Amino acid sequence: MSATETLKRNKTKLIEVLCGDHTFILNKVQEKKLITLREYNNLKSINKEHVEGHVIELVDKIMNKGEKTCQNFLELLQTDDVAETYPDLERIKLHDVLLKPVQATSPCSGDVVPEATKVKKDEVYELNSQPVGLCLIINNENFPNRKVKERRGTNKDAASACVVIAGMSAKETLKRNKTKLIEVLCGDHKFILNKVQEKKLITLREYNNLRSINKEHVEGHVIELMDKIMNKGEKTCQNFLELLQTDDVAETYPDLEHIKLQDVLPKPVPATSPCSADMVPEAKRLKKDEVYELNSQPVGLCLIINNENFHSLNERRGTNKDAESLADVFSWLGFKVLMCKDQTRDQMEQTLKLFASLHDEEKQLQLQELDVQEWCGRWLPAPQQPVRHGDAFVCCILSHGSLHRVSGVDSQPLAIKEIRRYFVATKQPALTGKPKVFLIQACQGDKIQRGVLQKDVEEDSLTSIPEEADFLVAVSTVEDHVSFRHPIDGSWFIQSVCEQLRLHCPSGEDINSILLRVNNMVGQKEGSICVGLKKQAPEVKFTLRKKLILSPRLT
Incomplete structure (x- = not known):
């Protein structure tokens, strides 16, 4: 519900409550610059016999100023000093409106405020001990070997x-x-x-x-x-x-x-327990340069390499379920989804290098040679239009694997580190400064995880960015360990990713926060009837410089 509609529905009750101290709310509204000084003076000097008339004039003025002012007024009514002055405000339903809706076109067209979602007890680590814990700092400054320089500044x-x-x-x-x-x-x-x-x-x-x-x-x-x-x-x-x-x-x-007033943290965390009741995180405004702009149509390309049938390794039953789930959710998020099936190590390398450098007709022809198909809702024709990068790139690789590697259907390994290098900023300007997300469903070894029961540098450049910036690589399991996949329902990791994207993208949650939820969801799964015998923990590494917020697109 819009902020204007929320005020309209609750106008009578609001006026009744605010009459308790009409000068206080008038001063707060002017202090927050919701009205001009001229409007403030006019409202202060109007000739009304009853207090109610003053409050009616103020609320009408706010509502006539549009949605943004109404939104800011609702936020003002929820601040501590206002809530303390008007305790009866808590009886009025002012929470039917989100703090700020995330724009479907661009989360950066103005300040973005993600929805203030309540954090449940099992979604945040409890830090109740005094002290919170131990912090060990190993600080090596001077080295006996004269060839090793002193680490000045450490x-x-x-x-x-x-x-x-x-x-x-x-x-x-x-x-x-x-x-x-x-x-x-x-x-x-x-x-x-x-x-x-x-x-x-x-x-x-x-x-x-x-x-x-x-x-x-x-x-x-x-x-x-x-x-x-x-x-x-x-x-x-x-x-x-x-x-x-x-x-x-x-x-x-x-x-x-x-004066150095920043040595103290902004707000101390309650020492008792952040989970003693539902906790609402601060609605932090994201400035334009703090979130990736996703304005292109489509948002970008989503490449899915789905290896099911291997020359000498076991068939990866259930992987098609993963591929379809990924295709559905990223289509829903506004990406053009392209799929490759059963590729050798060399074919995977060619495909990835090709997508890293899409910019001419010759590259478009190579897509056909590598049998790249476009997802069109359960059927896969060749791409009907030229394939071009947008404002983001997603690559999903579903295969067997070993430590830091994924395998082609010929069982030959391709290093995850090499896959990243194809897309570094210095080599491929089409994706420079744009987020590149890699979701990798593959074993990283043959070990099975067990469960545990609970008890002075100055750089003034205005334009450069690190060449390895803007990557996010999420691997389904930590190194040396296996990754679990159901032969019908698909893998734990990919199915959890798709479910969490569907649940939390509409509210404007960023990809890092969503992947935290994925880690928690996968970590709760059991691969055996005996609790704790077979577990899995995904691993996420990133060099993103901003928040990456994916929003559903209207089709």
């Missing part, structure tokens, strides 16, 4: 790791920077006092006391305020640091950027 790395892992407290950060902070905040001591009270870091009584203290110099007022904040404990110090990093405060005190 102590800075070790120190930074200590700060992040151990986490300097907010109170300690304020204490270390107290003198500099006082000097900066003296620039406008009344502004910071008002902001601190507005954010309810101090009570109204404390605010009035601080405002009326008899100090000859401005510095004395700021010192009293700082001491009051620090005496209130870690949580208040944390909130004060966050306040100092807000736009209006940073704009008022530009010299704040010269």
Whole structure:
């Protein structure tokens, strides 16, 4: 349901609740810049006999400003200070609207906010111990062999790791920077006092006391305020640091950027348990340069190499089920799906090199020679139109395999590392800077996994990227171990991938998060009636630089 429709449905109840303090919500709306200063002054000065009239005018103004403003207003109503001022808001259903719908055309056409999905207890590791755990840092700087250079700068790395892992407290950060902070905040001591009270870091009584203290110099007022904040404990110090990093405060005190206030983590994780109740992750806005743009039609190519019948190895029964599931789900996600069946090692190499360099008519003819077919819903003709890369590339290889290799139907191995190298940025500009995802269903050895029962470098280049960037390789099992496949239902890994893509792509979840779910799903499966005798754990490696969000396309 749209934000505008949600407000429309709940308008009467909302007005009734907001009448409890109509000036507070008016000020919050203006503070969040949902209305202009002129509109704020007009609303503040309108002549209405009853409070209800003021609130009606405000809600109407918000609804007339369109979907984005309505969305931002709904988010404002769910912030802590607003919810605390109007406790009856929790009785109104304002959650029928997603925080931001993911655009089917391009997740980057503006800021994207993934759906705030609730994290269930079995989807997040519980970190309840005190301390959370041990962090061992092995820091090698000086080497006896004179030919090996001293690793200058490594102590800075070790120190930074200590700060992040151990986490300097907010109170300690304020204490270390107290003198500099006082000097900066003296620039406008009344502004910071008002902001601190507005954010309810101090009570109204404390605010009035601080405002009326008899100090000859401005510095004395700021010192009293700082001491009051620090005496209130870690949580208040944390909130004060966050306040100092807000736009209006940073704009008022530009010299704040010269003070190191980042040594403390943004928000401490509750020490008790993040799973004691359903936990909602912060709705983090993704900027345009934080997510891959997928604007092409089709989104890109999805190549499926499906090896079933081998010259000397066992037939891979169930692999056709995997191939069909992959073809269905990636067609649904807007890809052009192309399939190859029963290829030798050399044919696989030729096919992959060909797809890495698709750009002329000669290459199109080679597709026919390698018997590349296009998925058209259970039937496989030759490609009807020229095959060209879009904004992403997916390659699925279903075969037998050994350590770090996949096998052709002639049992000859092709190294996974070599497959990646065909597509590196320096060699194939058509895919430079674009995400390349490899899903590999193949054994990586002959061992069977058992289960365990639970108890100063500066680079100023504006355009270059690492040649090995933008890859994601997900292999169905860890090295040295087998990968399980049902002769009718298909493999554990591929079927889990398809199921999780279908479940979570519509809500805007990124591919890395979805593959975490796949790892969990595969890890829960049993390959024997005896619990823990035959298990499987997929392995994911990536050099992606951004979030990769695949969205269903309308057909």
